[in-house]
Amino acid sequence: MKFIVKTQMDMEAVAGNYIKEILPDAKVTIAPEGYPGIVIVESDNEKALEKILEVPEVEKVYPVLIEVPATLEDIKGAAEEIVKYIKEGESFAVRTKKRGKRDFSSVDVNVVLGARIKDLTNAEVNLSYPDKVVQVEIIGDKAYISVIPGEEYLKWKKYPKDKPDCRKLFKKLTIVQMPYWGDYKTARAFGEKIGRAAQAFEVKELIIAPKEKMNAYELMAFIRGVKEGQESRYQIQKEAYPWEVEKVPVSVWDLYQVIRDKRRSRRLIIITDPKGPTLNEVKDKLAKDMYYAKEVVVFIGSREGIPVGLFRFADYVVDLAPYMTFATEHGIPATLVALWTIYEEELRRRGEISDKED
Structure with a gap:
């Protein structure tokens, strides 16, 4: 074989x-x-x-189940043999990888062969989650055809239908990030990392929130970095994702005014700080509250932590990694991955996610 x-x-x-x-x-x-x-x-x-x-x-x-000359007619003719591997009631999709110059395209093969298989079997075409995948590999003057179970073909795909979508949480999550200050080059470098991280998670909004008066040029350098980091990640997302990606809104707001404004109905305020209880201590209640919240607002410090006075106004103060302090650029990724982990558990408890993939 x-x-x-x-x-x-x-x-x-x-x-x-x-x-x-x-x-x-x-x-x-x-x-x-x-x-x-x-x-x-x-x-x-x-x-x-x-x-x-x-x-x-x-x-x-x-x-390889079937090997034929690499012509459209010969590949179409292979359908008579291919249908032996597709049972009644099963759906299918045709995938073709064409190498070298031909007078037809991979899409042509998919359409012509797919139509012929459908005529012979009356099977349904399912391009997203088929029961069987007919794989056509064209190499030189030969076409090699395989029929693969859909679950095997999709096993390592990025977006299988049973995998939960973390954007359910992140689309309602606002990051309140204290800016990094210092020399312009360093501030810009940290801003770039933070902008990239916020865009990577496609959060609802990134709020840059100084806690007091600060050097305008240092803040400008930081914001420029945020913009550059966000743009670089956004361009990658546009190319890589099968869905439309939007840029995360970025604003500047005084830290104390943010917490005043966000203390409204169905807004959940979380502060990450080593002084709080561990995530494991509060995870069940926190996950439930995130589920019902209209907006989840996460405050993340920079060279200094979030002022202790704000703790009174938070719903949760959480220590994500006891006896460790995150670097500024790790705040967003570490926090959001941790929150999604417990949020996913809540979705499973509610039966909104199947355990089929486990």
């Missing part, structure tokens, strides 16, 4: 040589037609698939 083995770019030789060691009788073709990241393995060993997967450099393995 043949297998299409995929690796990281330029790791195909390493993977191929290890496969040769564990399957000495196999025919192993590294970078066929000169295409990196691909190894073709042909072996009669019944445990070939299992052995190939023992190689860490191997990322995906597609057992």
